Amino acid sequence: MTEFDVLGSAAAGMDAQRAALDLAARNVAAAQANEGPGGFARLVPRFAYASPPGDGPAGFEPPDPDAEPTEDAASAPIRYLGAATQPGADVDSVTEMVSVLAAQRAYEGNAAVFDLGKRLAERTIDLGRGQ
Numbered sequence: 001m002t003e004f005d006v007l008g009s010a011a012a013g014m015d016a017q018r019a020a021l022d023l024a025a026r027n028v029a030a031a032q033a034n035e036g037p038g039g040f041a042r043l044v045p046r047f048a049y050a051s052p053p054g055d056g057p058a059g060f061e062p063p064d065p066d067a068e069p070t071e072d073a074a075s076a077p078i079r080y081l082g083a084a085t086q087p088g089a090d091v092d093s094v095t096e097m098v099s100v101l102a103a104q105r106a107y108e109g110n111a112a113v114f115d116l117g118k119r120l121a122e123r124t125i126d127l128g129r130g131q
Contacts, residue, residue, distance in 0.1 A: 007119035012078050013110035014030045020045045020103040031091035039059035042091045043083040 023045050034040045 004117075004121065007114060009020070009109045010114035010117060014107055014114065015046055016045075016078045016080045017103045017107035017110065021100060023083055023105070024099045024103065027091045028093065028096050031093075040091050042086045042095070043091040044086045046081040046084050048079050048081050051124075 022044055024120070027043055031040045
């Protein structure tokens, strides 16, 4: 993995977590607008990761929630596929706040990795210039 791969993976992760934050805000706004019996069905984000090269067809495939993470999957870029209705779940403010906190922490982690990758790339360029 090169420094530019790190930048791409971190940027894809930040984009996916931004989408998750937007979805949580949408859930809360819709729940407040639709107060009353029945509530509003909770929407959850759907993500996918890129297949490692040489591992089946190229493209984005949904992750298997029961599979153990592998090194290839951990470094694969993530993409937001859209929202899906969570069966039997209405929007709950506490659940949405937990989702917001989790997405915020993941976004901050990806931002830190992006910053580190940027500094690494800058240092590599400086070394190439002989500074």
